[in-house]
Amino acid sequence: MRAIWSGAITFGLVNVPVKLYSATEDHDVKLHQVHDDDGGRIRYQRRCEVCGKVVDYEHIDKAFDDGERTVVLTDEDFDALPAEKSREIDIVEFVPTEQIDPIRLDRSYFLEPASKSTKAYTLLRRTLEETNRTAIVQFALRQKTRLGALRVYDDVLVLQALLWDDEVREASFPSLDEPVSISAKELEMSEELIRSFESDFEPERFSDNYQDQLRRLIEAKLESGVAIGTEATFGEKPRDAGGGEVLDLMEALRKSIDKSRASSGQESTGARRSPRATKPRGKAASG
Template identity: 35%
Template sequence: MRSIWTGSISFGLINIPVKLFSAVQTSTLDLDMLDKKDHANIKFKRINENTGKEVSYADIVKGYKIEDKYVVLDDEDFEEAAAVKSKTIDILSFALEKEIDSLYYEQPYYLEPDKGAAKAYALLRDAMEKTGKVGVTSFVLRNKEALAILKPYKNVIVLNRIRFEQEIRDTKDLKLPAISKKTTAKELDMANQLVEQLTEKFDISAYKDDYSKNLLAIIKNKSKGKKAIAPKLEVVHKQNDDLMEMLKASLEKKKSS
């Protein structure tokens, strides 16, 4: 793996030199867009909407529209807005992980101790493991300040970038059911039974993204002249209005399986 950032974790008076690596990789196939007629590659051009002529990348500037006019930004404007460059992951505080809603999680990275930092790295990792706490941190990545948490995962410290509060949309525009007072104790008890029946220890290895693997198999077969057979559409039955009847049926189905 190739590191994408180097710096240090600031932990009290302790500085732990680290390297940052992406913890994820895409499982999707890299497909090209082709012309249906002759299978030539599709290329995109930057076109001036007024003249219809192509514009070179060097002649493109960025702007923000206010009312009917654009305010054009130059390099100095972006530099002024950018966070002060820092090579430090500052631990601002520690918190219980359960207090951080999963809605805020954005991107995970691995942190590797740099030369001479193994002991201090292990100390921080093991302290978080023992206390069940995560470190709330801020750092600068690509000129933008980011909020993140540090947490132990197996024998590595993971830096998980999280979203700022203002990046989460409000739910007020969604049409959501009110908290019902009509739900009977019997319905709730039966729903709880169904939840308990379906509860099992979470094992991520039991779940696989098979789409890319299946698609690649289809591509290979097609290259050999074999035709793909589309799977039958699964029929979704209409929801029964009688919740009790549906809950009973669900419980019986689970018992018989």
């Protein structure tokens, strides 16, 4: 893992140097969009709706739109704002752990001691464990001021970003205001059903079946030869081995498809399009 931030946990006169690491990662297969006719990559352009020109990042500002008016904010405007460059995770209070509702939890980060002596780090960790308390902290990360919960995970301190209070919506549903009569027998049977499913949570027992099957699908297509050369999807014109003749893109695609069909025992038709089966379907088509 690579540290994405370094600083110190502070409370009172105590200073605990730490390094911060992302505690989670995305395991989804990375997909991109292609043209179903020839397999070419689909690209998106940053085109101005006023002049119609494609705009480079260096000429793009940010703006706020209230529905009727737009306020453009330049780099100079952002430079005038107070910069959030603090390297401190400032503990503001310690609260009972059960008071933090999981709905408020956001991204998680591991904290590693950054000094030769780990005594202050270990002392803070042990204190949180013994008191069953979670530290509420404020910190700055990636130009944003954040609220967080500092707690213990195994033998490591974990910083869990918290949503601000106005970022959690109110759950108000009129249908739940209607009175419902539940008998003692119904409640008893419901509790009995829950007890029949009781278990200890073992996360390793669960896997993402969709992603597992998607990977197997991709591997099967690769093994059967239902694929085209990646260079061809970028619209480049590959040269032959001698470096002389430049092949037409569509001809290169047709030859790639003919070759893959021949290797899989299919009859080559030359000018026919690539099989529709090469296009990801459903959720896999996005991204």
